[in-house]
Amino acid sequence: xxxxxxxxxxxxxxxxxxxxxxxxxxxxxxxxxxxxxxxxxxxxxxxxxxxxxxxxxxxxxxxxxxxxxxxxxxxxxxxxxxxxxxxxxxxxxxxxxxxxxxxxxxxxxxxxxxxxxxxxxxxxxxxxxxxxxxxxxxxxxxxxxxxxxxxxxxxxxxxxxxxxxxxxxxxxxxxxxxxxxxxxxxxxxxxxxxxxxxxxxxxxxxxxxxxxxxxxxxxxxxxxxxxxxxxxxxxxxxxxxxxxxxxxxxxxxxxxxxxxxxxxxxxxxxxxxxxxxxxxxxxxxxxxxxxxxxxxxxxxxxxxxxxxxxxxxxxxxxxxxxxxxxxxxxxxxxxxxxxxxxxxxxxxxxxxxxxxxxxxxxxxxxxxxxxxxxxxxxxxxxxxxxxxxxxxxxxxxxxxxxxxxxxxxxxxxxxxxxxxxxxxxxxxxxxxxxxxxxxxxxxxxxxxxxxxxxxxxxxxxxxxxxxxxxxxxxxxxxxxxxxxxxxxxxxxxxxxxxxxxxxxxxxxxxxxxxxxxxxxxxxxxxxxxxxxxxxxxxxxxxxxxxxxxxxxxxxxxxxxxxxxxxxxxxxxxxxxxxxxxxxxxxxxxxxxxxxxxxxxxxxxxxxxxxxxxxxxxxxxxxxxxxxxxxxxxxxxxxxxxxxxxxxxxxxxxxxxxxxxxxxxxxxxxxxxxxxxxxxxxxxxxxxxxxxxxxxxxxxxxxxxxxxxxxxxxxxxxxxxx
Amino acid sequence: xxxxxxxxxxxxxxxxxxxxxxxxxxxxxxxxxxxxxxxxxxxxxxxxxxxxxxxxxxxxxxxxxxxxxxxxxxxxxxxxxxxxxxxxxxxxxxxxxxxxxxxxxxxxxxxxxxxxxxxxxxxxxxxxxxxxxxxxxxxxxxxxxxxxxxxxxxxxxxxxxxxxxxxxxxxxxxxxxxxxxxxxxxxxxxxxxxxxxxxxxxxxxxxxxxxx
Numbered sequence: 001x002x003x004x005x006x007x008x009x010x011x012x013x014x015x016x017x018x019x020x021x022x023x024x025x026x027x028x029x030x031x032x033x034x035x036x037x038x039x040x041x042x043x044x045x046x047x048x049x050x051x052x053x054x055x056x057x058x059x060x061x062x063x064x065x066x067x068x069x070x071x072x073x074x075x076x077x078x079x080x081x082x083x084x085x086x087x088x089x090x091x092x093x094x095x096x097x098x099x100x101x102x103x104x105x106x107x108x109x110x111x112x113x114x115x116x117x118x119x120x121x122x123x124x125x126x127x128x129x130x131x132x133x134x135x136x137x138x139x140x141x142x143x144x145x146x147x148x149x150x151x152x153x154x155x156x157x158x159x160x161x162x163x164x165x166x167x168x169x170x171x172x173x174x175x176x177x178x179x180x181x182x183x184x185x186x187x188x189x190x191x192x193x194x195x196x197x198x199x200x201x202x203x204x205x206x207x208x209x210x211x212x213x214x215x216x217x218x219x220x221x222x223x224x225x226x227x228x229x230x231x232x233x234x235x236x237x238x239x240x241x242x243x244x245x246x247x248x249x250x251x252x253x254x255x256x257x258x259x260x261x262x263x264x265x266x267x268x269x270x271x272x273x274x275x276x277x278x279x280x281x282x283x284x285x286x287x288x289x290x291x292x293x294x295x296x297x298x299x300x301x302x303x304x305x306x307x308x309x310x311x312x313x314x315x316x317x318x319x320x321x322x323x324x325x326x327x328x329x330x331x332x333x334x335x336x337x338x339x340x341x342x343x344x345x346x347x348x349x350x351x352x353x354x355x356x357x358x359x360x361x362x363x364x365x366x367x368x369x370x371x372x373x374x375x376x377x378x379x380x381x382x383x384x385x386x387x388x389x390x391x392x393x394x395x396x397x398x399x400x401x402x403x404x405x406x407x408x409x410x411x412x413x414x415x416x417x418x419x420x421x422x423x424x425x426x427x428x429x430x431x432x433x434x435x436x437x438x439x440x441x442x443x444x445x446x447x448x449x450x451x452x453x454x455x456x457x458x459x460x461x462x463x464x465x466x467x468x469x470x471x472x473x474x475x476x477x478x479x480x481x482x483x484x485x486x487x488x489x490x491x492x493x494x495x496x497x498x499x500x501x502x503x504x505x506x507x508x509x510x511x512x513x514x515x516x517x518x519x520x521x522x523x524x525x526x527x528x529x530x531x532x533x534x535x536x537x538x539x540x541x542x543x544x545x546x547x548x549x550x551x552x553x554x555x556x557x558x559x560x561x562x563x564x565x566x567x568x569x570x571x572x573x574x575x576x577x578x579x580x581x582x583x584x585x586x587x588x589x590x591x592x593x594x595x596x597x598x599x600x601x602x603x604x605x606x607x608x609x610x611x612x613x614x615x616x617x618x619x620x621x622x623x624x625x626x627x628x629x630x631x632x633x634x635x636x637x638x639x640x641x642x643x644x645x646x647x648x649x650x651x652x653x654x655x656x657x658x659x660x661x662x663x664x665x666x667x668x669x670x671x672x673x674x675x676x677x678x679x680x681x682x683x684x685x686x687x688x689x690x691x692x693x694x695x696x697x698x699x700x701x702x703x704x705x706x707x708x709x710x711x712x713x714x715x716x717x718x719x720x721x
Numbered sequence: 722x723x724x725x726x727x728x729x730x731x732x733x734x735x736x737x738x739x740x741x742x743x744x745x746x747x748x749x750x751x752x753x754x755x756x757x758x759x760x761x762x763x764x765x766x767x768x769x770x771x772x773x774x775x776x777x778x779x780x781x782x783x784x785x786x787x788x789x790x791x792x793x794x795x796x797x798x799x800x801x802x803x804x805x806x807x808x809x810x811x812x813x814x815x816x817x818x819x820x821x822x823x824x825x826x827x828x829x830x831x832x833x834x835x836x837x838x839x840x841x842x843x844x845x846x847x848x849x850x851x852x853x854x855x856x857x858x859x860x861x862x863x864x865x866x867x868x869x870x871x872x873x874x875x876x877x878x879x880x881x882x883x884x885x886x887x888x889x890x891x892x893x894x895x896x897x898x899x900x901x902x903x904x905x906x907x908x909x910x911x912x913x914x915x916x917x918x919x920x921x922x923x924x925x926x927x928x929x930x931x932x933x
Binding site: 575 | 806826828829830832833834849850851854885886887888889891892
């Protein structure tokens with residue numbers, strides 16, 4: 001398989017020129033040909049009349065290009081005779097190749113010679129007939145030369161097409177020095193030869209010398225065949241080598257025989273000689289493209305290039321074949337002006353050149369679709385216009401308007417819908433998002449790697465995914481044969497080879513999509529990290545709370561000898577544990593909630609022994625406190641309530657909590673008998689409260705006058721997280 | 722209400738013994754059955770009629786919620802009471818909305834638990850401030866549910882708010898100039914609506930998911 005992707009060094013012995021040198025050669029060749037065409041066109045004698053056959057079969061004077069002509073010569077006149085020769089519609093035929101026999105062709109050339117000699121005379125009588133039927137004869141003096149400005153648009157168009165073909169070919173040839181681009185350049189030269197020759201005779205004023213006509217027709221014929229033969233040769237070697245040099249040699253030998261035989265009128269007939277080879281070449285091209293597509297089924301680059309220029313070639317040659325060659329072979333008028341057909345070829349030649357030169361054909365489908373759609377649109381417009389004029393019989397101008405409107409309103413929206421379907425950007429599937437998050441959350445590195453690969457596999461269906469060190473963005477390599485995927489948090493850099501199991505190249509859209517997946521993965525991975533950091537912080541907070549509260553209380557329980565106290569502490573511990581679990585999320589506990597529970601619980605306990613509760617609190621709404629502060633408040637209130645229940649004989653127990661300037665002031669009082677100094681010390685109730693308050697950096701004051709009074713002050717630590 | 726058959730579902734053996742003792746004191750005439758996991762409990766539901774069930778939520782083979790649901794479905798007359806160590810608020814609210822008619826905290830002193838069980842027996846439901854808060858949040862989240870009777874009356878909202886602030890039923894009754902038994906009725910109604918509102922919530926959820 002010989003793929004035109006490798007950059008071969010110029011062979012030793014081959015013409016070794018820098019790219020600009022080659023391009024300069026081609027440009028000069030074109031300049032010479034174009035100047036020759038211009039010289040030939042302008043060195044003809046000139047009447048200054050633009051004539052063409054009218055609907056009535058007579059020759060209509062369309063335009064008068066000189067202002068020194070006699071006044072009767074006005075546009076709209078019918079020109080009947082030049083000198084002694086009656087004019088015929090056939091004298092104005094653009095492409096004599098379309099005549100139906102060698103005899104007709106020879107007769108045409110003989111008339112052309114006579115007409116040319118007449119116009120070449122210093123004085124010339126022209127017989128005209130006015131619209132009212134009156135006839136008159138006018139004498140004019142043709143100029144010896146035709147000014148360039150008087151040449152019609154088609155002349156320049158054909159020179160432009162020829163030049164562009166040659167220069168595009170030269171451009172590719174100068175950049176890529178291989179066999180395929182050489183054939184491509186040759187096809188460009190052929191196009192130039194063909195178009196330049198045609199530009200002279202198809203835009204003649206009236207007549208050229210028969211010999212010159214013959215020569216130009218031969219040039220046109222040779223150019224067209226060279227164009228086709230070069231394309232056949234190109235497809236024989238690119239992207240896969242189908243034929244060796246011998247086969248290509250045979251192709252050219254047959255072609256050269258044709259190129260010689262047709263001008264010498266050795267073929268069976270004029271149309272067959274001209275258009276049968278063209279048709280045959282078209283069929284060969286068609287078969288070659290099919291073969292190449294088949295051979296390239298495992299070679300994405302080859303397929304991409306073929307899709308690009310195979311289509312170009314088919315479209316370009318099909319225009320000629322179906323618009324001109326086939327109608328003529330069937331004995332009908334050609335369906336398009338040759339000059340316009342050339343222009344379509346140019347359009348396609350340009351696409352072909354880009355394909356061969358750059359072969360970075362990532363968005364091939366879109367490109368070929370667009371070109372095709374414009375062509376179809378154009379054809380539709382013409383076809384509809386023709387139907388309206390010839391079938392519905394509407395005037396030309398409104399018919400064109402209606403056709404344009406119909407195409408614009410019906411075809412273009414359809415085209416956009418189809419285009420939208422073809423160029424649809426598949427952005428990251430929501431289902432993928434989930435997969436990616438799952439991967440990021442998975443623990444097992446090897447599994448993450450496998451699953452990441454399987455996502456890439458599902459998204460792009462590459463033939464291979466291999467490790468590759470790559471940093472930065474997702475990136476195309478080797479003209480889209482490979483796509484580099486940068487490393488993510490879970491997987492090393494990878495390279496994917498051959499998209500869609502080798503059926504296409506990676507495109508920039510694929511690279512963007514891959515990058516999106518990578519970004520998504522990075523994001524999911526970071527989120528996981530953030531989540532884990534949060535979870536770690538939460539765990540350490542819980543560990544601290546467990547240690548400070550639960551641990552300390554269990555220790556107290558362990559060392560306490562009083563069964564009743566043990567039970568009480570265990571109960572408190574469970575409440576604390578509940579706090580720690582219930583408030584596992586968030587930065588703290590609402591003081592309001594803690595106090596509500598505490599009030600409820602205290603009231604229940606006091607109520608059971610007939611003690612009334614006076615509860616007063618005042619604090620900022622939504623104030624949060626940490627677990628330790630919550631625990632301290634609860635311990636102190638419970639301890640004081642226990643004292644009141646067990647020892648005081650009180651009838652009321654008051655709790656008053658005030659929060660002010662980051663300080664909690666807790667006043668606990670009962671109306672009982674108070675306590676004696678030294679009492680309850682071992683029980684640890686008051687000493688526990690003292691330890692609690694002081695451990696928190698607070699103070700405690702206890703009085704025993706008129707019942708027990710305890711005042712505790714606790715600093716509030718800010719608990720923002 | 723007198724309970725003749727009482728089922729205790731509890732996986733910790735010591736707690737089972739402790740609870741059985743308390744339950745026997747609260748319901749002296751009752752026959753007590755025990756189950757240590759969801760499987761045994763479901764077998765009991767299939768093979769017998771129970772007046773009261775004390776159900777632990779965290780069981781080795783599943784959640785006690787499942788048992789409460791089965792009771793609600795097959796034996797709606799059974800009074801289900803959740804027994805839990807930590808009083809994990811979210812779970813208690815879930816259990817209440819699944820059909821439980823009260824809860825006890827096993828971490829409390831024996832006397833407290835006994836009193837609560839006795840009160841339940843007399844139809845006086847327990848509602849702690851924290852649970853009241855969770856219930857309020859639940860109704861705020863689900864919003865009004867139309868004519869189902871799922872949303873709370875203003876009086877019920879008052880009761881709930883006061884309980885959430887830490888007032889006992891008696892204090893709420895005093896503050897609202899109502900009988901304590903009326904407060905108990907309101908609380909029972911709130912429990913019931915919790916179940917209804919959770920059904921409405923389920924229907925809402927089903928619609929949102931395109932299932933209904």
